[in-house]
């Protein structure tokens with residue numbers, strides 16, 4: 001993806017930030033709620049064949065997404081997964097930006 005295509009997708013996906021060739025977002029959620037959210041995210045990941053890096057702490061969860069198959073570059077699949085994660089976060093009552 002070009003830098004301008006990435007910027008365009010980021011504008012649609014409020015809350016996600018680009019850090020190098022990864023997009024990342026954190027949510028506030030308690031630990032066990034985070035575990036449940038991860039199970040839900042993992043089900044969707046299996047369906048779409050794309051997977052986030054996930055960092056669960058006691059009061060928050062952070063997702064990082066890049067495409068290793070593309071040499072750790074951002075692709076449309078990263079933004080598609082990010083949008084799915086946003087929907088799941090709402091369903092789990094995760095708070096935007098911990």
Ligand SMILES: C[C@H](O)[C@H](O)[C@H]1CNC2=NC(N)=NC(=O)C2=N1
Pocket residue numbers: 049050051052065066067068069070
């Ligand atoms: C074979 C399998 O589809 C690939 O390894 C997929 C799985 N999930 C993936 N997830 C992410 N984030 N990047 C990939 O390149 C990727 N590749």
